[in-house]
Amino acid sequence: MQKKNIRTLSFGCRLNALECEKISRMLADVVDSAILINTCSVTAEAERQCAQTLRRLSRENPDAIIFVTGCGATRNRALFQSVSRALVVDNTEKMNLSAYVNALKSADFDLSCSKIEKFKDSEDKLSKKFIQVQNGCNHDCTYCVTRLLRGKNISFPYEDVLADVRAAVQNGFHEIVLTGVDTASYLIQRDGKPFLLADLCENLLTDVPEIKHLRLSSVDPASPEVPKIIALMNQNSRFMPHLHLSMQSGSDTILRAMRRRHDSKKLMDLVKLANGAVSSSADIICGFPGETEDLFQETLQMVHDMNLIHVHAFPYSPRPNTVAATMPNQVPRNISKQRVQQIIEIANQNREKFMQKQIGKTVSVLVEQNNIGRTPDDIDIKIVGTPIKEKTICDVTITGTENNMFIGML
Numbered sequence: 001m002q003k004k005n006i007r008t009l010s011f012g013c014r015l016n017a018l019e020c021e022k023i024s025r026m027l028a029d030v031v032d033s034a035i036l037i038n039t040c041s042v043t044a045e046a047e048r049q050c051a052q053t054l055r056r057l058s059r060e061n062p063d064a065i066i067f068v069t070g071c072g073a074t075r076n077r078a079l080f081q082s083v084s085r086a087l088v089v090d091n092t093e094k095m096n097l098s099a100y101v102n103a104l105k106s107a108d109f110d111l112s113c114s115k116i117e118k119f120k121d122s123e124d125k126l127s128k129k130f131i132q133v134q135n136g137c138n139h140d141c142t143y144c145v146t147r148l149l150r151g152k153n154i155s156f157p158y159e160d161v162l163a164d165v166r167a168a169v170q171n172g173f174h175e176i177v178l179t180g181v182d183t184a185s186y187l188i189q190r191d192g193k194p195f196l197l198a199d200l201c202e203n204l205l206t207d208v209p210e211i212k213h214l215r216l217s218s219v220d221p222a223s224p225e226v227p228k229i230i231a232l233m234n235q236n237s238r239f240m241p242h243l244h245l246s247m248q249s250g251s252d253t254i255l256r257a258m259r260r261r262h263d264s265k266k267l268m269d270l271v272k273l274a275n276g277a278v279s280s281s282a283d284i285i286c287g288f289p290g291e292t293e294d295l296f297q298e299t300l301q302m303v304h305d306m307n308l309i310h311v312h313a314f315p316y317s318p319r320p321n322t323v324a325a326t327m328p329n330q331v332p333r334n335i336s337k338q339r340v341q342q343i344i345e346i347a348n349q350n351r352e353k354f355m356q357k358q359i360g361k362t363v364s365v366l367v368e369q370n371n372i373g374r375t376p377d378d379i380d381i382k383i384v385g386t387p388i389k390e391k392t393i394c395d396v397t398i399t400g401t402e403n404n405m406f407i408g409m410l
Contacts, residue, residue: 004027004032005032005034005115005116006033006034006036007036007116008023009037009057010037010038011038011046011049011070011072012042012071015135015179016038016039019070019094023036023067026097027067027097027100030097030101031104031111031114033064033065033114033116034064034066036066036067037050037069037070037073038069038094039054039068039069039070039071039072039080041070041074041076041145041146041319042146042319044319046072051079054066054080054083055083057119060117061118062117063114064114065087065107065114066085067103068083068086068088069088069089071091071145071146071149073090073091075145084109087100087107089103127366127374127391128177128215128366128374129171129177130178130179130217131179132164133155133178133179133183133186134156134180134181135153135156135181136152136182137185139182139259141258141259141260142259142323143316143322144319144322145320146181148321148322153185153187155185156188157188158190158195161178162204162207165208169208169211172391173391174211174213174391175212175214176204176211176213176215178201178214182220183217183218184220184223184226197219197225198225198229198232201216205238212238212364212393213238213240214239215378216229220246221246221267222261226243229243233277240378241376241377242376242377243274243279243280243281244280245282245283246282247262247282249284249285249288249291250267250284250299250301250302250306251295251298252298253290253295253298254288254291257288257289258324259323267302271306279309280308281308281309281312282306282308283312284299284303284313284314285313286313286314286339286340287316287336287337288316289324289328289329289330289331291331296339303343303347304349307350309379310347310378311347313340313343313347314340315337315340316336348404358398359401360398361398362395362398363376363395363398363408364393365381365383365393365396367389367390367391367393368390369390371387372405373388373394373396380405381406381408382402382406383410384399396408396410
């Protein structure tokens with residue numbers, strides 16, 4: 001039987017990579033050879049990189065069928081559709097096989113000799129398994145184009161999530177990461193009652209005892225589920241004690257302009273609730289319209305006060321059809337970039353202080369590649385001594401730090 005050659009490339013969030021896995025399995029039923037690109041539109045730069053990569057792949061593979069989907073291709077369909085042999089599938093239809101079949105039927109080029117000449121394997125060999133629990137978002141943040149392109153919140157049935165987790169464990173993955181567009185908004189009705197994110201986590205830990213590490217991707221700090229999650233992390237050692245918060249700013253003025261649902265007091269309340277037992281990292285947008293130097297300093301101070309050990313900071317990027325794109329007092333990009341570096345510097349200082357306090361502790365580590373593992377606080381650790389198989393979870397004593405990672409031994 002001929003082996004199917006479906007190659008995938010995803011941009012942006014981890015969710016896109018998960019969707020690529022599912023779509024490629026679907027495509028194997030209708031084509032023998034094709035390239036699938038799942039695009040991102042969170043920033044103008046992300047969209048540009050997606051289009052640039054598509055043009056390159058089209059030149060290198062003049063006979064290949066190239067399916068293009070995702071937020072970037074949906075927002076700017078004409079740009080991606082103009083590339084030779086590119087078949088665009090809308091974001092709302094990307095998980096439906098019929099959309100790809102219809103795209104093939106509408107193709108104006110020969111499909112019979114599709115072959116891939118050149119494709120760099122970008123598949124990452126992760127030791128953890130990401131599981132999607134929901135899609136879409138019901139909020140209306142003024143800067144966000146993703147919510148416009150992915151639609152309203154849809155939470156997946158518990159039985160489906162449970163099946164995905166069990167399959168992952170059977171395939172040797174003992175660290176599970178739950179993810180979605182707005183993971184904290186997970187909500188279904190189960191047994192006639194609301195079943196929320198904390199319920200999902202607690203039930204998975206009970207129903208799948210083979211899970212050794214459970215993690216969450218980014219969560220909205222405004223969600224009433226976050227305090228419950230912190231409590232569950234404190235109660236169950238298999239639930240990794242680290243939260244990545246979609247914070248975006250530490251200034252109440254900017255948070256209101258963004259239409260975020262939390263304020264600086266809420267952020268500090270979560271820190272107090274965690275009480276040092278649960279570490280935190282965050283996403284932060286620098287240079288949002290109207291962010292003066294004084295307002296930026298408020299965010300800088302919050303990063304320090306919250307002891308964030310990692311920050312994914314990036315310059316604000318105006319996105320079409322969003323409220324923020326037309327706001328006055330747009331911040332020059334060079335200033336936004338400078339602020340990104342200042343934020344990262346403070347986070348690095350926090351991280352160094354945090355790491356020094358961990359020396360001497362024994363922690364449960366997921367081994368990834370080349371004896372590099374991941375601590376419960378989501379920090380790299382180099383394990384000296386005997387080579388350890390990937391996906392192994394073992395107890396490691398932290399003996400020191402080097403190049404922004406821990407050093408440890410079994």
